[in-house]
Amino acid sequence: QSVLTQPPSASGTPGQRVTISCSGTRSNIGSNTVNWYQQFPGAAPKLLIYSNYQRPSGVPDRFSGSTSGTSAYLAISGLQSEDEADYHCAGWDDDVNGQVFGGGTTLTVL
Amino acid sequence: VQLEQSGAEVKKPGESLRISCKGSGYRFSNFWISWLRQKPGKGLEWMARIDPSDSNTAYNPSFQGHVTISADKSTSTAYLQWTSLRASDTAIYYCATHTGSRGWYEEWGGQGTLVTVSS
Numbered sequence: 001q002s003v004l005t006q007p008p009s010a011s012g013t014p015g016q017r018v019t020i021s022c023s024g025t026r027s028n029i030g031s032n033t034v035n036w037y038q039q040f041p042g043a044a045p046k047l048l049i050y051s052n053y054q055r056p057s058g059v060p061d062r063f064s065g066s067t068s069g070t071s072a073y074l075a076i077s078g079l080q081s082e083d084e085a086d087y088h089c090a091g092w093d094d095d096v097n098g099q100v101f102g103g104g105t106t107l108t109v110l
Numbered sequence: 111v112q113l114e115q116s117g118a119e120v121k122k123p124g125e126s127l128r129i130s131c132k133g134s135g136y137r138f139s140n141f142w143i144s145w146l147r148q149k150p151g152k153g154l155e156w157m158a159r160i161d162p163s164d165s166n167t168a169y170n171p172s173f174q175g176h177v178t179i180s181a182d183k184s185t186s187t188a189y190l191q192w193t194s195l196r197a198s199d200t201a202i203y204y205c206a207t208h209t210g211s212r213g214w215y216e217e218w219g220g221q222g223t224l225v226t227v228s229s
Contacts, residue, residue: 002153002155006153032212035214035215037154037215042221043221044204044218044219044220044221044222045154045204045215045218046218047214047215047216050214051214056216088153088154090154090214090215092212096156096170096171097168098156098159098168098170099144099156099215100156101153101154101155101156102153103152103153104152104153104154
């Protein structure tokens with residue numbers, strides 16, 4: 001069972017906006033920043049969002065991150081078929097003294 | 111920055127194993143390296159991290175005592191070692207670099223290392 005809670009699946013049609021949630025506690029999201037990773041089948045995860053909302057170079061601005069209290073959100077606007085992937089949230093946990101993750105959300109573009 | 115991980119392994123319960131992660135394209139001592147586990151169809155779990163500059167380490171309590179992380183600056187290689195594998199260790203293992211002990215995972219090792227433990 002993962003420390004952070006994500007919905008196992010999400011879906012949308014091309015062009016739509018989809019939001020994936022990530023719920024935590026005071027020891028992680030409530031007091032530390034959140035990062036998001038994108039993972040395609042058979043590949044290693046790739047950093048998508050860091051420090052709640054920052055995008056690494058090369059990540060389209062269709063991807064955005066936000067937080068509120070002990071929850072974090074990844075929004076994907078203008079959904080494209082190539083966005084079909086697993087999305088993982090993560091963040092520092094003061095009790096674990098390390099990064100904790102959600103169980104991942106599989107995004108399907110219908 | 112590139113991280114090259116060792117190949118897939120098939121082991122029996124109780125056997126020992128060491129997998130590796132070789133860094134290139136950057137100064138190895140400049141970034142921490144963590145090992146992460148992903149069981150089939152499941153999420154990611156942070157296992158352990160090391161600062162190659164001084165071999166300072168930290169472990170997830172869930173993995174403490176079962177695995178050992180190490181690094182060799184001379185070969186720019188980090189390792190994850192088990193002395194007694196269990197069937198429940200079957201998973202893909204990734205190494206990843208991060209800036210500072212609390213940083214996000216910036217670069218990941220290829221496709222990871224698949225470890226299968228079965229009698």
